Amino acid sequence: MSLQKVLGKTMQLDDRKSSGEKTDRLRRSIDSATTIPNREVDDLCEAFVMRVITINFITCAVKACKASASSFPLHFQDVEVEQQEVHFEPAFIQNLLPRIDWTGLRTTAIELGFPTVPDIKPNNDTLDEPMLRDLHRLLLETQVVEGKLVCGNCGHEYSIKDGIANFLLPDHLGSSPSLET
Amino acid sequence: MIPTPSTSHVSFDRIYEPAEDSFLLLDTISSEEESAWLCRRFSKEIDQSPLFIVEAGTGSGVVLAFAAANPKEIFGRSDVLTLGTDVNRDACKATRQTVLRAVDDKRMGYPGEDGLFSRLDLMPGVDPGESGSVLEVENAETGKETHFLASMTTDLCAPLRARNVDVLFFNPPYVPTPDMPPLPPPSTADESSSMSKWEKFERDSYLLSLTYAGGLDGMETTNRLLDAIPEVLNPWRGVAYVLLCGQNKPEMVKERICDWGGGWTAEILGADNMQAGWERLVVLRICRDGPGAASPSTVTKG
Structure with a gap:
């Protein structure tokens, strides 16, 4: 039950991502998956x-x-x-x-x-x-x-x-x- | 577009991963119209004292980091103090790292995570070989007057002194749920490494539930934050940005705030560009706009 709810806040957002709407926010979400090297x-x-x-x-x-x-x-x-x-x-x-x-x-x-x-x-x-x-x-x-x-x-x-x-x-x-x- | 701060160091097992709600907040405060409004409100000509910026319930810290790394673009000035709160100690740790990395990225002229273009592309005639140093000079001021004060484990704004916050951000647990998870007791803030797999799973699920479960209308936590706003915000120039979803009934929340009196007003921002999906997200901007608001603060020099 609790796991299902966990997905609640994110699932609604995933729906939107998969709708293919190219917004700045979508771009943001894709970008944050990339990593840059850790530094000092x-x-x-x-x-x-x-x-x-x-x-x-x-x-x-x-x-x-x-x-x-x-x-x-x-x-x-x-x-x-x-x-x-x-x-x-x-x-x-x-x-x-x-x-x-x-x-x-x-x-x-x-x-x-x-x-x-x-x-x-x-x-x-x-x-x-x-x-x-x-x-x-x-x-x-x-x-x-x-x-x-x-x-x-x-x-x-x-x-x-x-x-x-x-x-x-x-x-x-x-x-x-x-x-x- | 100002790049999204990196959160690649954050473990999202028990910390809310930045998503469209977080990004709506970033886009709203950095939009041309909103930053123009903020620059006017926080003009140094009105009040020279540095801005005190707080995010309640920071999670990964992406919103606070965005503000801390780009104060010039958003507020028109670079002298800011930032502080984050979260009930989850791991989120507190993540936040300070996200903020410090973002400020450092900005200073070093990293293009950020867009990867779409670097500022270099906009500077014709610059030899890419030397570009690093050029950007460093351009951004040399970044970070010199931007000071991250602390991350604190706490419920919302509980330990904040009255009337001091200039900018408050809150991306609440806004999902309507039949009941509310209780707040963690003080002892859970300390790491315990002796947990079984199942205990760890339970604990992570609980911590994640705190990031989304909003109780009745998804508003139980948000209502407690709204109640604290007149007390913690700087009455002259303070402003709060609170994210809401459609089920929170933003229009009613807005009306309720306008009924506070004392010049308190609320505006719904970001509504027109968020219609996809099953839920509508908006940002509520709350501030005092009556006579005397946004004039020199109550504190005077000397």
Whole structure:
């Protein structure tokens, strides 16, 4: 039964493919069957992990925590980090700053042992290249490989393995209606 | 046509293989009309902060990779941050590889998988022997401001901070089914190598069921994502692209979104060129277009 359903989403598409209609999408589907050689980037992928800036865009997955200020930023614990060289584009970092929650970043920087983040968010007058380089290094070049992210409100721990954080929730914390069926 | 990102490294035993629904999303966002709309909405003159692009339920990651590798063509700017989510940890791994390969392919001037023409063909007078370097120069900017942040194992947008997403993609499990597979518990996200053949088959079938089974009207998962949209999208410039099939009743979904108020609107795109087969696929574009939308974001410099 389940296999038959598996074919459901794809079978309808196969029907269309065999109808012989030459569309861009058909071309796309044929093309994606061809392969190109793997290159160094695949080695890079193996090593690739979660950039620190990710922390600026996430919070606790538990719905009840969203309203609480202490659910952001999530706290890094027992982390293993790696540095990966990334092309430095000063204007990019400068334009990124308005999106950064500075208080949160300060907390993260301290947890990761990054001493150089200033207390107050730099503005265009106080920003200089060394500061932009420091931020670049922390936000984009520092990668979290292993560890935990902990919510400051509910204490829930999210594990990070091979740079992939796991935000799936146990039944009693989840919000999915499907879990009740 | 912008080439489809390569997914030759992905095992499709338990990850959804890119198909016409994925390709409709790619063609829709890269169409002349749509990218012109996106370029206007995300003009640097309005807001300089880099775009935060998220795909929920990435599967192979082909849609996110397409956006990450071609931001200039689609959004008119190359400074983008991308992030993918999927309940399947294997899909998370596949996604980061698909995204990084696509960005690298673009930078190296690979023609992609069309194999139909390379950009070289459009550049008369270029000695093919030197062409590699010419293309590298042409695409040198690619990847310098395009940063893939992470792949995360999660249900839809659950851990995303409010009002931050500029572009959200979702190709849902849209097939109507009598019931919904439950979401995996946290522990299943970890690989277990000690499975019997049968257990592995069961597990793969279950993971695949998550890619298509949509429950009532095929909308149960999509409805949960729609509910999250007003919360996660950047209220000023955010836009979401959600794929729907005819049985999802796109017109009704569209009306429902327009009833949210607060300037939220929905448009049905890609409907006229998808009439073959038994099911009609469309892309729903959702954004806020009321007064103040697409003006400088709430965040200010300093």
